[in-house]
Amino acid sequence: MSLFQLRRPLGGLIGLLLALSFTSHADAGRYLRACCRQQATLPAGQLVQARYTETVLELEHNAAPWQPTAYAGRGGLWWSAATFARADTLTADTRPRPYYSATQWTPTALLYRDYGDQDLLPLAPGRQQDELFRAARYAPGPLLAWFGQHRVAPLPDTSAGLARFRATLHQTVVTLSIRRADARLVRMALLAPDELRGDVTTTYDYADYATLGHLAYPTRIEVRKYDGRLREEVRVREARLVAAAPVLLAAPAGGPPRPAAEVLPTVQVQVLAPQLHLLALPHTNDQVLVAEFATFLVVAEAPLNSANGELIIREAQRLAPGKPIRYFVFGHHHPHYAGGLRAFVRLGATILHGPGDAGYVRDLATAPHTLQPDSLQRHPTPLHAEEITDRKTIADGTLEMTIYCIGKQSEHTNDYLIYYFPQHKLLFEDDLAGVPSQGPARKASARQRGLYQAITERGLAVDTVVQSWPVRGGIKTIIPFRELTEAMSVGP
Numbered sequence: 001m002s003l004f005q006l007r008r009p010l011g012g013l014i015g016l017l018l019a020l021s022f023t024s025h026a027d028a029g030r031y032l033r034a035c036c037r038q039q040a041t042l043p044a045g046q047l048v049q050a051r052y053t054e055t056v057l058e059l060e061h062n063a064a065p066w067q068p069t070a071y072a073g074r075g076g077l078w079w080s081a082a083t084f085a086r087a088d089t090l091t092a093d094t095r096p097r098p099y100y101s102a103t104q105w106t107p108t109a110l111l112y113r114d115y116g117d118q119d120l121l122p123l124a125p126g127r128q129q130d131e132l133f134r135a136a137r138y139a140p141g142p143l144l145a146w147f148g149q150h151r152v153a154p155l156p157d158t159s160a161g162l163a164r165f166r167a168t169l170h171q172t173v174v175t176l177s178i179r180r181a182d183a184r185l186v187r188m189a190l191l192a193p194d195e196l197r198g199d200v201t202t203t204y205d206y207a208d209y210a211t212l213g214h215l216a217y218p219t220r221i222e223v224r225k226y227d228g229r230l231r232e233e234v235r236v237r238e239a240r241l242v243a244a245a246p247v248l249l250a251a252p253a254g255g256p257p258r259p260a261a262e263v264l265p266t267v268q269v270q271v272l273a274p275q276l277h278l279l280a281l282p283h284t285n286d287q288v289l290v291a292e293f294a295t296f297l298v299v300a301e302a303p304l305n306s307a308n309g310e311l312i313i314r315e316a317q318r319l320a321p322g323k324p325i326r327y328f329v330f331g332h333h334h335p336h337y338a339g340g341l342r343a344f345v346r347l348g349a350t351i352l353h354g355p356g357d358a359g360y361v362r363d364l365a366t367a368p369h370t371l372q373p374d375s376l377q378r379h380p381t382p383l384h385a386e387e388i389t390d391r392k393t394i395a396d397g398t399l400e401m402t403i404y405c406i407g408k409q410s411e412h413t414n415d416y417l418i419y420y421f422p423q424h425k426l427l428f429e430d431d432l433a434g435v436p437s438q439g440p441a442r443k444a445s446a447r448q449r450g451l452y453q454a455i456t457e458r459g460l461a462v463d464t465v466v467q468s469w470p471v472r473g474g475i476k477t478i479i480p481f482r483e484l485t486e487a488m489s490v491g492p
């Protein structure tokens, strides 16, 4: 057999395999077309109207990291291939009253009234496109129609009888998985940047399909948020075809409201006491503390994201050139205090935290940030962290700082830390004191009582309490301790 003869059948076989794989790859596009026919094609002039119930888990300002507030949602939906409207009611055991929202979306305009608001919410550019996958939590028809109209190509890999299609909408990578056996959508996966938690995946599994004439729609949607940490469920029922949707929201004459211009990140420095620098960040409504020891610095609090952490580091290095930041401490796990910690991990600072936060600190420090890289993503650095369950004193003969864990006594979170500077009779804390800037003393809140008791039980001589958040909003951020004492004696 000559080489030529050997090559021919082999070449033919390779050509056939290539052709087959090409055919099968290109052919996968028909699953999207078939899925759109089944799930996004309505009789002319008709819409789907349905009711839904859902569980909603939100990460709010709760006592422990990853502890959600549980809401029950219910409402009405109206959708076609190019429109979506929703009227929603949310209730929670922990909330005294229900909250309402409304959404009205067409390809040219998105109107949204948020929970608890009277007016339309100004929406940032890009939010219009986001509504396609947001609506798909309840009804994937409009999103499928968009994928079909844009002839989104199938992904070359195939898995477990699925054809998969991927497109980027605004900042979110949307992957749809369509089951080849019946051309139905079984999963939507969203990969989006979260400024605190990095690249976050949310999946929606579509199940229990029902039909309305030729239209197939899922009646149960299982949602896994934050890489599966939180699970929600949506149930759709009483679907029927109708001729028109109600007008839930009307655009004002001048068009939908536009968001205000963003406040640019800046830092304003104030000397609080010898060796204590107070850095105000007007764009986040916070102030943070830099304690300057003889040969190193301690930074307390960094709001919301790595960029703010990096901004604080630059300012601290300008204030005290050559002094390394040895410790970064956050008073509790909420984003206004811990949000910028990755910037300090990158520097090699030791992260000081309250009890129960070790896993959360590790989660934040190791979360991939590939979609919007920060300094730690670009320069991976090992985490050094230390838990404070009672107290820790940092002192060098020029300055003394004692970090106390007051935990649940804060009446706010389980991990609460406060910082005491005995030389200055000064105490720095995050969000407990909140004395109004004007008017007579008011009865102490639960948080104020907790703080007052934490200070007095530990026998701390305090003249001044300095608060981190908020800076605006009619409350004092530098509070004479006697005002807290007065609030304790105001009657009901």
Ligand SMILES: [Zn+2]
Pocket: 061, 332, 334, 412, 431
């Ligand atoms: Zn808080």
